Amino acid sequence: MKSTRSLPAMIATLLASPLAMATEIDPQRLSQLDQDIQRATPQLIELRHAIHQHPELGNREFDTAKRVAKRLRELGITVQTEVAHTGVVGILHGGKPGPVVAIRSELDALPVTEQTGLPYASSVTVPYSGNDFSQAGKTVGVMHACGHDAHIAIVLGVAEVLAKHKDSLPGTVKFIFQPAEEGVPVGEKGGARLMIEQGVLADPAPAAIFGLHVGPGASGSLSISRQRTTAAADTFVATVTGEQTHGAFPWAGIDPIPLAAQIVLGWQTIPSRQMDLVALPAPVISVGRIDAGVRSNIIPAQVRLEGTVRTLSQAQRDDVIERLRRTASKIAESAGASAHIEVTPTYPAGYNNSALVDALLPQLKASSALAVDIESGVYAADDFAEYSRRIPGVFFGLGVTPDGIDPAHTWPNHSPKFLMDDDALPVGVRALSRVTLAYLANNGFNLPAGVQP
Ligand SMILES: [Zn+2]
Ligand SMILES: [Zn+2]
Numbered sequence: 001m002k003s004t005r006s007l008p009a010m011i012a013t014l015l016a017s018p019l020a021m022a023t024e025i026d027p028q029r030l031s032q033l034d035q036d037i038q039r040a041t042p043q044l045i046e047l048r049h050a051i052h053q054h055p056e057l058g059n060r061e062f063d064t065a066k067r068v069a070k071r072l073r074e075l076g077i078t079v080q081t082e083v084a085h086t087g088v089v090g091i092l093h094g095g096k097p098g099p100v101v102a103i104r105s106e107l108d109a110l111p112v113t114e115q116t117g118l119p120y121a122s123s124v125t126v127p128y129s130g131n132d133f134s135q136a137g138k139t140v141g142v143m144h145a146c147g148h149d150a151h152i153a154i155v156l157g158v159a160e161v162l163a164k165h166k167d168s169l170p171g172t173v174k175f176i177f178q179p180a181e182e183g184v185p186v187g188e189k190g191g192a193r194l195m196i197e198q199g200v201l202a203d204p205a206p207a208a209i210f211g212l213h214v215g216p217g218a219s220g221s222l223s224i225s226r227q228r229t230t231a232a233a234d235t236f237v238a239t240v241t242g243e244q245t246h247g248a249f250p251w252a253g254i255d256p257i258p259l260a261a262q263i264v265l266g267w268q269t270i271p272s273r274q275m276d277l278v279a280l281p282a283p284v285i286s287v288g289r290i291d292a293g294v295r296s297n298i299i300p301a302q303v304r305l306e307g308t309v310r311t312l313s314q315a316q317r318d319d320v321i322e323r324l325r326r327t328a329s330k331i332a333e334s335a336g337a338s339a340h341i342e343v344t345p346t347y348p349a350g351y352n353n354s355a356l357v358d359a360l361l362p363q364l365k366a367s368s369a370l371a372v373d374i375e376s377g378v379y380a381a382d383d384f385a386e387y388s389r390r391i392p393g394v395f396f397g398l399g400v401t402p403d404g405i406d407p408a409h410t411w412p413n414h415s416p417k418f419l420m421d422d423d424a425l426p427v428g429v430r431a432l433s434r435v436t437l438a439y440l441a442n443n444g445f446n447l448p449a450g451v452q453p
Pocket of ligand 2 (some may be wrong): 146147148181429
């Protein structure tokens with residue numbers, strides 16, 4: 001499909017585009033970079049396997065953080081530890097003046113029991129500490145099923161190759177290793193938001209932030225969106241309250257079960273019948289859990305519906321949550337029952353800075369032998385959005401499906417069989433190093449202040 005933007009708007013964008021500026025990095029520096037990455041790769045693969053074998057859940061990444069801090073210190077990088085519980089921040093001061101830029105990696109793994117059969121597979125089990133009440137008190141397997149082990153190795157690889165030529169580096173690079181991207185234990189704070197509360201975007205304040213995420217895709221392929229990256233994810237619990245009675249005479253009470261069924265279907269008419277599908281892709285509303293009743297012939301007093309709603313902007317988010325409430329309460333009211341919804345916001349929708357994407361795209365194209373896929377975002381959520389709503393951010397994808405497996409049919413992130421091809425690691429290091437070097441060498445492309453949208 002062609003762009004739906006008007007021609008004058010496109011011309012204005014082109015005239016303002018930093019692409020018109022030189023985005024080159026010194027060629028000698030680039031060939032040195034490639035050699036450095038090649039030399040570092042075997043150790044990075046080993047490091048990734050070690051982290052994979054010893055995964056830790058959110059806010060409990062004690063050993064992972066120690067490993068990261070130790071490596072950063074070995075590289076001569078200034079290190080802060082225990083930021084937002086277990087976060088580690090490395091600051092590399094270049095020998096020449098220039099802007100400050102940040103690169104982010106997550107530290108945490110997931111409560112998933114690994115089934116890859118790999119020689120370095122995780123056999124770690126721990127008492128569950130996440131926010132899913134149905135898992136409370138259970139012992140769970142732990143696995144780097146989202147590939148954050150690869151992110152750690154890649155960002156440490158970037159730190160290594162940039163630290164090597166620290167004296168000629170025009171600016172400062174802040175390496176942010178944050179805990180708990182996948183969520184925090186009940187009653188705790190964490191993740192990107194807590195890192196920011198504890199000052200990670202200040203002193204020195206990065207003017208932009210970069211990050212990548214591994215996922216299904218040809219090994220070593222890169223993908224990026226010019227705008228929307230990830231969705232806002234809100235979880236909700238709806239309680240539909242009727243009146244308990246015998247299953248043989250429902251008229252003696254108020255049956256909340258058919259009402260709950262009507263509400264689930266009613267919610268599906270929000271994206272399909274009530275949203276302007278031209279303005280923005282539709283929200284996703286999914287009910288993942290329904291809980292009610294004790295036995296077959298008792299109509300219960302209450303039904304509990306748990307779900308997630310994925311939206312693509314703050315305005316869409318507020319609008320859809322209002323519609324969720326209205327649909328539930330009016331359907332319940334129609335039978336004399338009531339419905340109450342509690343919404344827990346998790347992450348906001350993520351957006352890339354388009355001007356920065358345009359400026360950095362040549363670096364991504366030069367980082368992989370495969371064509372860069374220009375995509376339009378996903379409905380998954382990531383708290384990288386917390387940074388990129390405050391400072392210009394660029395978040396891109398790295399395909400890690402091993403050769404011989406169809407990326408369209410492989411196990412996705414969070415699967416107990418999620419696979420990560422080690423050959424993709426140096427591509428990730430190259431891409432992040434090149435965008436960082438280009439940003440520093442071009443004084444941040446003199447982008448206008450502020451973030452999108
Ligand atoms: Zn994940
Ligand atoms: Zn992830």
